[in-house]
Amino acid sequence: MNRNAPTLRLVALCLALLLGGCSGFGRPAAEPPNDGHERFADQPDLRAGERTLLQDYQTLLEERDRDRQRIDDLRGELERTEARATAAEHDHDREHQVRVGAEAEVERLAAELRDSRAKLLAQGIELARTEQELLELRIKALEEDLGETGDPAAAPPPASSGGGGR
Numbered sequence: 001m002n003r004n005a006p007t008l009r010l011v012a013l014c015l016a017l018l019l020g021g022c023s024g025f026g027r028p029a030a031e032p033p034n035d036g037h038e039r040f041a042d043q044p045d046l047r048a049g050e051r052t053l054l055q056d057y058q059t060l061l062e063e064r065d066r067d068r069q070r071i072d073d074l075r076g077e078l079e080r081t082e083a084r085a086t087a088a089e090h091d092h093d094r095e096h097q098v099r100v101g102a103e104a105e106v107e108r109l110a111a112e113l114r115d116s117r118a119k120l121l122a123q124g125i126e127l128a129r130t131e132q133e134l135l136e137l138r139i140k141a142l143e144e145d146l147g148e149t150g151d152p153a154a155a156p157p158p159a160s161s162g163g164g165g166r
Helices: 005-022 044-149
Strands: none
Touching: none
């Protein structure tokens, strides 16, 4: 029975605890305080702690309200900044379109100027050819006049190459 002795002691202890716990089973339990504060009413340190917690809570609420106001202010500022950025982007796009149009116009005018210069040069060359042909015709006419008269001394002097006798 040496082996069963510790087990019997354990069973006896459990029964004693169980019976001792059930002895108050028939009595009504004491009612707890309604708000939980009444049992601490006589302890001023706990009341001061409550006041500190309440003040801290109110401070946090005020900070939260200030933070929310700051967030609202920042959102408004962000919206205004985004609106300005969008307007600046539209202005930039318009300026870019105008600049591209102006560059195209400059290029068109430069091409027109090159064409005009080329035409003027071609007309100048044509004029020079025509004047050369005219001078050759005059020379030929003078040579024919000289050939008919037969007198080289009576021949008029040759015309200058400046084209003054047109």
